[in-house]
Amino acid sequence: MYNYLSGGFSAYLYRDLLLGIRNKTDLVKPLIFFLLISALVPLAIAPEAERLAQLAPGIIWILAVLATLLSVERLFSDDLQDGSLEQMLLSPNMLILPILGKIAAHWLMIGLPLTLLSPLIGIWFSLPVVAVIPMILSLALGTAVLSLIGAVGAALTLPRQGGVLLALLVMPLYMPVLIFGSATIQSAVDGLDWTAPLAILAAFLAIAIALCPLAINAGLRLAKNG
Amino acid sequence: MAATNILKIDNLAFERNDTLLFEPVSLQLNSGEALHIEGANGAGKTTFFQILINLLEPSAGSIFFRGQTFSKCRYDYLSDILFIGHQSGVKATLSVEENLRWMSPDNTSAEKIALALQSVGLEHYANMPCYRLSAGQHRRVALARLVTTTASLWYLDEPFAALDKQGVAFIEGCMQQHLNSGGAMVFSSHQDLVKIEARSYRLQSYREVM
Amino acid sequence: MNLHLQWTWFHRLGSPRWFYQKTQRWLPWLSFIMLSLLVAGLVWGLAYAPPDAKQGNSFRIIYVHVPASVVALAGYYLMAIAGAVGLIWRIKLSYMLMRSAAPIGAALTFIALVTGAIWGKPTWGAYWVWDARITSMLILLFLYIGVMALRHTYSSHEAADKASAILGLVGMVNVPIIYKSVDWWQTLHQPATIKFTGAPSMHPDMFMPLVVMIVGFYAFYAVSLILFTRAEILRREYRASWVKQLVTDKLAEK
Amino acid sequence: MYFDSLQQLIFMDGHGVYVWSAFIISIVVMVGLMVKPLCQKKQEFKNIQLHIKLQQVNQAATQKEALDASHS
Numbered sequence: 118m119y120n121y122l123s124g125g126f127s128a129y130l131y132r133d134l135l136l137g138i139r140n141k142t143d144l145v146k147p148l149i150f151f152l153l154i155s156a157l158v159p160l161a162i163a164p165e166a167e168r169l170a171q172l173a174p175g176i177i178w179i180l181a182v183l184a185t186l187l188s189v190e191r192l193f194s195d196d197l198q199d200g201s202l203e204q205m206l207l208s209p210n211m212l213i214l215p216i217l218g219k220i221a222a223h224w225l226m227i228g229l230p231l232t233l234l235s236p237l238i239g240i241w242f243s244l245p246v247v248a249v250i251p252m253i254l255s256l257a258l259g260t261a262v263l264s265l266i267g268a269v270g271a272a273l274t275l276p277r278q279g280g281v282l283l284a285l286l287v288m289p290l291y292m293p294v295l296i297f298g299s300a301t302i303q304s305a306v307d308g309l310d311w312t313a314p315l316a317i318l319a320a321f322l323a324i325a326i327a328l329c330p331l332a333i334n335a336g337l338r339l340a341k342n343g
Numbered sequence: 344m345a346a347t348n349i350l351k352i353d354n355l356a357f358e359r360n361d362t363l364l365f366e367p368v369s370l371q372l373n374s375g376e377a378l379h380i381e382g383a384n385g386a387g388k389t390t391f392f393q394i395l396i397n398l399l400e401p402s403a404g405s406i407f408f409r410g411q412t413f414s415k416c417r418y419d420y421l422s423d424i425l426f427i428g429h430q431s432g433v434k435a436t437l438s439v440e441e442n443l444r445w446m447s448p449d450n451t452s453a454e455k456i457a458l459a460l461q462s463v464g465l466e467h468y469a470n471m472p473c474y475r476l477s478a479g480q481h482r483r484v485a486l487a488r489l490v491t492t493t494a495s496l497w498y499l500d501e502p503f504a505a506l507d508k509q510g511v512a513f514i515e516g517c518m519q520q521h522l523n524s525g526g527a528m529v530f531s532s533h534q535d536l537v538k539i540e541a542r543s544y545r546l547q548s549y550r551e552v553m
Numbered sequence: 554m555n556l557h558l559q560w561t562w563f564h565r566l567g568s569p570r571w572f573y574q575k576t577q578r579w580l581p582w583l584s585f586i587m588l589s590l591l592v593a594g595l596v597w598g599l600a601y602a603p604p605d606a607k608q609g610n611s612f613r614i615i616y617v618h619v620p621a622s623v624v625a626l627a628g629y630y631l632m633a634i635a636g637a638v639g640l641i642w643r644i645k646l647s648y649m650l651m652r653s654a655a656p657i658g659a660a661l662t663f664i665a666l667v668t669g670a671i672w673g674k675p676t677w678g679a680y681w682v683w684d685a686r687i688t689s690m691l692i693l694l695f696l697y698i699g700v701m702a703l704r705h706t707y708s709s710h711e712a713a714d715k716a717s718a719i720l721g722l723v724g725m726v727n728v729p730i731i732y733k734s735v736d737w738w739q740t741l742h743q744p745a746t747i748k749f750t751g752a753p754s755m756h757p758d759m760f761m762p763l764v765v766m767i768v769g770f771y772a773f774y775a776v777s778l779i780l781f782t783r784a785e786i787l788r789r790e791y792r793a794s795w796v797k798q799l800v801t802d803k804l805a806e807k
Numbered sequence: 808m809y810f811d812s813l814q815q816l817i818f819m820d821g822h823g824v825y826v827w828s829a830f831i832i833s834i835v836v837m838v839g840l841m842v843k844p845l846c847q848k849k850q851e852f853k854n855i856q857l858h859i860k861l862q863q864v865n866q867a868a869t870q871k872e873a874l875d876a877s878h879s
Contacts, residue, residue, distance in 0.1 A: 200430025209421035342712035780844035787851035
């Protein structure tokens, strides 16, 4: 069993997953949002397969960004309110591992289900079959980057709890992920080489794993001072 | 057993919005001693605790733990302190036992957990999710840590808030035992303590020199 | 010994009082340099430089658009570095510089965006085209606004300073990535027929006024930054005896 | 000068509206960036004057109190 003192990566990963499973509604909200908005798109544009397929890569990625943004806000705020953030910051170990553990849990609960749901959206939008695997891969890597960057914004806006400010801070930083994520799918649709943009997404993930926890650590320490 | 110096604070000051929050603090704490931090509301008691537990950085002054500067013994220090603040750190969706386990050190035996729950009167609630508990019971879950902890330096910020007589007696018992076994503690409270002998230190809110 | 001297110099540099008194003397000189450069560049660019072969006279907008975007981008780095210096060495002055740099940078980014849009009309026939530079500028504007807005999250300005500094650093790592990504995205979708820049291939008669304007904008940036920082110093250091002395002296003069 | 007359300089073969509006907007914003901190500085001076005055009043009051106490 885990505790906050020895609390490394797996302790926080396990705990956040457990909390997520117990609060099922919070878990399902972003996914429902993802599905609902996807269903609105054909109604708002046109039910023509060709046009939808053209827009699909972009729309899927915009929805992934919005769904992550919607959920990342609460990554630390519950912990701040009930005092467990304080206890986490008191852990003698490096805070980077608990932070990564929490983000990994967030990705497992938001990014991964989105990724798994995406083929369904692909079918709705008549996305060519060749693009499905690139889409799944790009979403899997990209949503992890989105969670990491979003967590930086969530940590910095903790005293006032996110909202529009969180979106303002995080959206510009999401831009490269959005570009290369949708480009991966688009390249596959156009029959081009889609591994190059995917490799760049992987590079973003590597950079984000290395740097984001440092910023999050520094940001969380300010929350109490707000 | 000779009393050893556990904590030494030298001219500790904290600035918020370029104003000192309290008059600089200098004090010492030896093993077996309890220190009662007093001060009017807004004198910065909670902030003072947050500096002690390394959540906030002091603007000036230094803290020594067992004779070493803080930066040199960060790991030892943090693994040897227990902090219970205003917020309990209890997760509503986890059960009482799960919460206590999370907040207790490694290898705490099942018996110890059971004992801790019993001493705060929650033995029958072990598997109940915490959102079903009252506010007072919530606090008791957090305070059950006093039984399971192995830390030698306790920081308790208003431990008696929202507790009935029984609860107060329980904490006083834990504190006494901790002091007898050579531990040390810093706490704040609005209530007068009956049993515990404690030195008191009054935080003075800072007044601008004209 | 030498190191020690440098260290004290560094700390003197970090003192708001030192900065306030020094810049008092620098300001007239800097303003003079700024005005002469800007006026010279403006007259040269507007009246003497030859028009572009393809774009005609509308290309003269380059003399504000490019300097504004160059300085706005450099300003972001300056802001982030000032924040980092504040975080590492805990120098209050450097936080003040960071705070002052944000609105100036945002305003310059705004200039770059508006002039870019105006330039777009005669060149592309539309006020807004998702050109790489303009898109990057738009993102830069959001980054600046984010740094400015983040302050209000914190009630203590020590925490606000640190948070802005962290955000600035995160942005600094990201800015080159964003620029490169947008460039790449641009080439992927619509290779622009006419690019705004291409400075090295420009004719010297067109290029020289641009250089003068860029240097002039840097001088303007310095002057504006100093003015903002001086106001910020007064705002935060109102308890310091030298500030009180300054104010009473000023009263006595009147 | 590249242009033959002032009129041509203003008109710029039909591009004058764009060029001049771009320059005028830029100049207005830049002047604003110089004026705003100067106004702020003026305001700060006023605030600090007020602060000093309040301090003096407080000081006088405490001195008077001390004096009264010693007399009685």
